[in-house]
Amino acid sequence: MKKFVNDPRQFVAEMLKGVALANPDTLRYVPEYNLIMRADAPRADKVSVIQGSGSGHEPAHVMIVGKGMLDAACPGDVFAAPPMDYVLETSKLLATPKGVLHLINNYTGDRMAFDMGKEMAEAEGVQIKTVLVDDDVAVADSTFTIGRRGVAGNFFVIKVVGAAAEAGADIDELVRLGDKVNSVTRTMGMALTSCTPPAKGSPLFELGDDEMEIGVGIHGEPGRRREKLANADTIIDELLEAVVTDLPYERGDDVALMINGLGGTPIGELYLLYGRAHEQLEARGIHVRRNYVGEYCTSLDMAGASLTLVKLDDEIVKGLAAPAEIAIRTF
Amino acid sequence: MKKFVNDPRQFVAEMLKGVALANPDTLRYVPEYNLIMRADAPRADKVSVIQGSGSGHEPAHVMIVGKGMLDAACPGDVFAAPPMDYVLETSKLLATPKGVLHLINNYTGDRMAFDMGKEMAEAEGVQIKTVLVDDDVAVADSTFTIGRRGVAGNFFVIKVVGAAAEAGADIDELVRLGDKVNSVTRTMGMALTSCTPPAKGSPLFELGDDEMEIGVGIHGEPGRRREKLANADTIIDELLEAVVTDLPYERGDDVALMINGLGGTPIGELYLLYGRAHEQLEARGIHVRRNYVGEYCTSLDMAGASLTLVKLDDEIVKGLAAPAEIAIRTF
Structure with missing residues (x-):
């Protein structure tokens, strides 16, 4: 471990x-x-x-x-x-x-x-x-x-x-x-790797070197299906399609977009995903007014990411923009 | 990959x-x-x-x-x-x-x-x-x-x-x-795992399942030595000893303490390391006045951490406490 x-x-x-x-x-x-x-x-x-x-x-x-x-x-x-x-x-x-x-x-x-x-x-x-x-x-x-x-x-x-x-x-x-x-909030995640709880000392579930789990839960629960590993654009497009069509988010909507790392994924990769998701949303006529890229809700050391959309209105924007002070102070 | x-x-x-x-x-x-x-x-x-x-x-x-x-x-x-x-x-x-x-x-x-x-x-x-x-x-x-x-x-x-x-x-x-x-700033890091550059597609160096690299560089360069994996307290104590004795930081000093994740280590583990480092510094009579826990300088997806100390004076504290606005806005 x-x-x-x-x-x-x-x-x-x-x-x-x-x-x-x-x-x-x-x-x-x-x-x-x-x-x-x-x-x-x-x-x-x-x-x-x-x-x-x-x-x-x-x-x-x-x-x-x-x-x-x-x-x-x-x-x-x-x-x-x-x-x-x-x-x-x-x-x-x-x-x-x-x-x-x-x-x-x-x-x-x-x-x-x-x-x-x-x-x-x-x-x-x-x-x-x-x-x-x-x-x-x-x-x-x-x-x-x-x-x-x-x-x-x-x-x-x-x-x-x-x-x-x-x-x-x-x-x-x-x-x-x-x-x-x-x-007005919807999320879907996926795992590139499993994660290792300290008390277990070994991966919580097995995922092959050429596999990924689409729709994984944050405790390693099974998602929609296990697939062959795909490139970043393919992955984020699949997450986006699932999330957008669920509410659904529609042309003309203002949204907050979160790309959340699951614990083992570097922030550089998260920004790469963000870029694709942002462009694809704009192409659908959905406007990204606020963005969140980083780790918010993780699964120990799991490599993977989730995508969240929030449909914005003035009341929600006011709350998101309000000052907050938390235990994590990065800079 | x-x-x-x-x-x-x-x-x-x-x-x-x-x-x-x-x-x-x-x-x-x-x-x-x-x-x-x-x-x-x-x-x-x-x-x-x-x-x-x-x-x-x-x-x-x-x-x-x-x-x-x-x-x-x-x-x-x-x-x-x-x-x-x-x-x-x-x-x-x-x-x-x-x-x-x-x-x-x-x-x-x-x-x-x-x-x-x-x-x-x-x-x-x-x-x-x-x-x-x-x-x-x-x-x-x-x-x-x-x-x-x-x-x-x-x-x-x-x-x-x-x-x-x-x-x-x-x-x-x-x-x-x-x-x-x-x-007045000193750092030492260590790796639990290697890291994988995208263009290489495989780990940059090999590190056994029961090994760690003490003093690793942020490009996977060799450090001081390769050792059997140890528990968290042993690891952080070794990093701390190397850093403290280098400047050296002395009883009565005020310091900033950073526990930096190398890209693949969850923030929960970094706070566990922080707790030990903080207590050990206080036991040496070195006072932690500011702290930084998270990812600041990573090595792709490497699991590992580094410890940094900065000896503080009024001028440095003023600079550290000044407002800053960066591309990463977490909350």
């Missing part, structure tokens, strides 16, 4: 410790619940926005806790939903008079943990509402999901909801906004 | 096209010279700061062109110095009454190209000065270098010099600042 790891069972804890040490003034780390939270949360004047999900998708979600983004993230182990008590304790710790919003990517394990955590926290007086993200067009149901999976499009829901929460919006308004962004 | 690529000979051009399409308002792309430049450059009121270097190290350098950073980058092909005429034409295009500063990572090919380009541009009336970066402590000379190699520490030189150039500093002041930052 070619990874930076000590005891694989401590992988998540050691990663979270690093995140906390890198952000002593802005974040607080509660090891008992894998909890990374804003140091200034909870704030009585705003709804707390929290995410759980499994680890292994960084920077989602522990590294996008910050002003204008998430108030807290309490991930489970690698590719595992958080235990229900993480959700409960996080919800209690983050409780404010304006309530707590759970953002949940649509996986059965996450939904169970959040549903149970919500019920128990509500019994202790915490007001909670939920937004579910299910942007992945690849498959109708999947290994870990009834309905569509939530993947990189989650970022846009967090960004817009986070900005509105920062501005003082109430919880019903945040639910409306989150549902709206999710409803 | 598991990469997003079409014709390997067009890899760099297609990547640069993507960078340009993603930044239509702020960058200008001149395909003839692989040139990415600020749309508002040259500006008569500032020195233009430019870098060349090979491609394959992204985000260095084409993706860190922007306000408060580089004014332009004109990279060569993957892992190849830019042709001399790229340097010449870039220097002429970026010429201002205050001059042009060449930032060069210390590789023989880059130095030759920049020396010749400088001489020819000077003959055409462009004022040019040079800052050389050689922060890599791994080896005294190497495959492509007389003297130490320039690697990820280059970022800090660009950031501080770029901030001062933006504020109107003259060229001699920028040379002083650049040399100063370089003189």
Whole structure:
């Protein structure tokens, strides 16, 4: 296993410790619940926005806790939903008079943990509402999901909801906004390689040297089909066609375009994909008004990428353009 | 070859096209010279700061062109110095009454190209000065270098010099600042895996499943030695010891700490390394005042990392803290 790891069972804890040490003034780390939270949360004047999900998708979600983004993230182990008590304790710790919003990517394990955590926290007086993200067009149901999976499009829901929460919006308004962004966001991804969970020590699934998986899930779940490796343009055109025709996005639409790396793909390759996707969208009369190229929601060290489109309107653009401060400060 | 690529000979051009399409308002792309430049450059009121270097190290350098950073980058092909005429034409295009500063990572090919380009541009009336970066402590000379190699520490030189150039500093002041930052910056890296240049289509060098290369160069050059794979703490402790004892960094020093990913390593693993390095520095009485975790100078898809320290003073902190706007906008 070619990874930076000590005891694989401590992988998540050691990663979270690093995140906390890198952000002593802005974040607080509660090891008992894998909890990374804003140091200034909870704030009585705003709804707390929290995410759980499994680890292994960084920077989602522990590294996008910050002003204008998430108030807290309490991930489970690698590719595992958080235990229900993480959700409960996080919800209690983050409780404010304006309530707590759970953002949940649509996986059965996450939904169970959040549903149970919500019920128990509500019994202790915490007001909670939920937004579910299910942007992945690849498959109708999947290994870990009834309905569509939530993947990189989650970022846009967090960004817009986070900005509105920062501005003082109430919880019903945040639910409306989150549902709206999710409803105009579509993603599809593909894998060039498998990925290796630290505790497993070997690739999660096998993929031949001349094969790729189109529509792969972010936990290595099967996608639409396994194909012979193709060139970059062929791959991105296939992802784009699947995404564009799903909503559908139409001539005259303004969109945000995200090319998301899955963890093992260099940013140079992502920009190569971006160039092709941008040109193909413009050729369809769909205008790219905002772009996002880099790693947003990964699958450990998987080489691969996903493409996300968001249909823009003034309200969504306002949220995307609002300032945000996160744990990852590159420059 | 598991990469997003079409014709390997067009890899760099297609990547640069993507960078340009993603930044239509702020960058200008001149395909003839692989040139990415600020749309508002040259500006008569500032020195233009430019870098060349090979491609394959992204985000260095084409993706860190922007306000408060580089004014332009004109990279060569993957892992190849830019042709001399790229340097010449870039220097002429970026010429201002205050001059042009060449930032060069210390590789023989880059130095030759920049020396010749400088001489020819000077003959055409462009004022040019040079800052050389050689922060890599791994080896005294190497495959492509007389003297130490320039690697990820280059970022800090660009950031501080770029901030001062933006504020109107003259060229001699920028040379002083650049040399100063370089003189207090030290880096060492290591590889878990090799990397695959698109045009080669296979790994650049062989590294066994149970091996790692300590002190590797960013073009896969040999480092200090090849060893059996070790755990994360052992690896980071070895990098830290080599870097700390080189300057040396001493008890009571304030430093910036960078954990730089080499292209194929997920950010979660980088934060795990960061946590250990931070704790070990504090145990030595060396205080981490600023941190940088992510990809700054990569080697295509190589799994691996480097550690950089910068000894801080008020002048350097001011430059590092100054605002900057670059092609990569993550959130």
